[in-house]
Amino acid sequence: MARGCLSLKKQKVSNAVVGRLPRYFRRLDELYTNGVVRISSKDLGSSMGLTASQIRQDLSCFGEFGQQGYGYNVENLRREITDILGMNRKNTAVILGVGNLGRALIQNFSFARSGFTLTAAFDVNPSIVGSSINNIPVYSIDRLEQYLEGHPTKVGVLTVPRGEAQSLALRLQAAGVPGLWNFTSINAALLVPDMVVENVHFSDSLRTLSYHLSEGKESS
Amino acid sequence: MARGCLSLKKQKVSNAVVGRLPRYFRRLDELYTNGVVRISSKDLGSSMGLTASQIRQDLSCFGEFGQQGYGYNVENLRREITDILGMNRKNTAVILGVGNLGRALIQNFSFARSGFTLTAAFDVNPSIVGSSINNIPVYSIDRLEQYLEGHPTKVGVLTVPRGEAQSLALRLQAAGVPGLWNFTSINAALLVPDMVVENVHFSDSLRTLSYHLSEGKESS
Numbered sequence: 127m128a129r130g131c132l133s134l135k136k137q138k139v140s141n142a143v144v145g146r147l148p149r150y151f152r153r154l155d156e157l158y159t160n161g162v163v164r165i166s167s168k169d170l171g172s173s174m175g176l177t178a179s180q181i182r183q184d185l186s187c188f189g190e191f192g193q194q195g196y197g198y199n200v201e202n203l204r205r206e207i208t209d210i211l212g213m214n215r216k217n218t219a220v221i222l223g224v225g226n227l228g229r230a231l232i233q234n235f236s237f238a239r240s241g242f243t244l245t246a247a248f249d250v251n252p253s254i255v256g257s258s259i260n261n262i263p264v265y266s267i268d269r270l271e272q273y274l275e276g277h278p279t280k281v282g283v284l285t286v287p288r289g290e291a292q293s294l295a296l297r298l299q300a301a302g303v304p305g306l307w308n309f310t311s312i313n314a315a316l317l318v319p320d321m322v323v324e325n326v327h328f329s330d331s332l333r334t335l336s337y338h339l340s341e342g343k344e345s346s
Numbered sequence: 347m348a349r350g351c352l353s354l355k356k357q358k359v360s361n362a363v364v365g366r367l368p369r370y371f372r373r374l375d376e377l378y379t380n381g382v383v384r385i386s387s388k389d390l391g392s393s394m395g396l397t398a399s400q401i402r403q404d405l406s407c408f409g410e411f412g413q414q415g416y417g418y419n420v421e422n423l424r425r426e427i428t429d430i431l432g433m434n435r436k437n438t439a440v441i442l443g444v445g446n447l448g449r450a451l452i453q454n455f456s457f458a459r460s461g462f463t464l465t466a467a468f469d470v471n472p473s474i475v476g477s478s479i480n481n482i483p484v485y486s487i488d489r490l491e492q493y494l495e496g497h498p499t500k501v502g503v504l505t506v507p508r509g510e511a512q513s514l515a516l517r518l519q520a521a522g523v524p525g526l527w528n529f530t531s532i533n534a535a536l537l538v539p540d541m542v543v544e545n546v547h548f549s550d551s552l553r554t555l556s557y558h559l560s561e562g563k564e565s566s
């Protein structure tokens with residue numbers, strides 16, 4: 127079994143492979159939705175800007191790798207990656223901060239398609255506390271701990287002003303929330319050593335676009 | 347000079363290295379802001395979850411690489427990466443779609459810190475057309491082509507409903523805009539073969555968080 131083999135769940139998977147897993151999922155999900163039954167590593171790679179050998183190395187434990195000429199069964203491989211990404215674990219999330227970005231996520235982002243249920247939102251603004259947005263209740267941030275005690279939650283989504291991020295992260299941690307999805311793009315990392323933090327940096331993406339524009343190359 | 351050397355601007359830089367450039371920039375910008383003058387590849391690596399040898403390989407053309415024990419000059423390396431990312435080219439952008447997400451970007455995202463000037467926003471909603479948000483004028487989408495003719499623009503930011511994305515991408519392309527920063531997370535890729543497209547997939551980030559939570563590992 128190859129090094130970095132993904133189905134050895136306990137084995138350390140390289141960061142580079144982990145970084146590609148959501149892209150594999152998206153592509154396989156699209157193929158599956160379109161009724162594609164199987165795909166060769168060459169075709170999967172060319173649609174993702176990867177070489178066939180890179181695909182084969184990343185996915186070396188999946189499907190009919192031994193049967194040259196068959197390729198991957200799309201449904202099986204999609205299911206395996208769903209499992210590895212932990213997307214079938216009925217995760218729950220709450221969102222902190224119902225400004226423009228928080229509202230955009232509540233109204234337009236499908237948490238379900240990543241295996242999450244968004245259960246509540248919190249804000250300080252009295253004009254929205256007590257309302258619902260897209261069937262998600264908006265509570266006062268003062269009720270955060272009380273809510274979390276009754277509703278074990280896997281991820282706190284931070285869409286608050288950046289000055290609020292650190293103290294709210296600590297409150298989430300103290301209330302037993304293990305994960306943070308942080309949109310506040312603060313400069314220094316949040317100091318919550320025992321939490322799993324995923325930071326969204328819009329600037330990384332715009333700078334990547336800037337790079338490809340200045341090189342005249344295609345982005346992905 | 348090493349393979350993949352970044353200062354050979356014309357040479358193909360691997361996708362993996364390109365993907366790390368904005369992270370290098372962020373880290374170096376933070377160090378620079380904090381007054382740090384130089385940093386070893388070991389320290390730079392450990393703060394980014396990379397090995398010293400990976401850092402050295404990525405940045406093999408920069409600074410005092412030959413002077414073992416010195417490390418990198420933070421200001422110089424930051425300037426080099428700014429240049430490679432094309433962040434000093436006075437790029438311009440317009441934003442299409444002033445819903446929650448568009449408004450969040452106009453109000454809270456610093457285009458300037460990625461070398462961009464946001465010049466205008468476009469929408470169909472008569473209640474906001476003619477207004478300004480954060481000093482950015484909001485025009486009717488009917489005036490898009492007229493505006494672009496007088497204001498050459500490098501990037502169109504798509505924060506419209508996903509059903510509008512393809513036709514607006516084509517209009518931007520026809521008007522000579524070379525780049526798209528696409529937040530509409532449509533399933534299939536936009537069909538604008540001659541444009542440089544950077545897609546923002548919030549779901550990739552949430553699924554990465556899901557992976558690390560199910561593995562009990564730290565994300566980055």
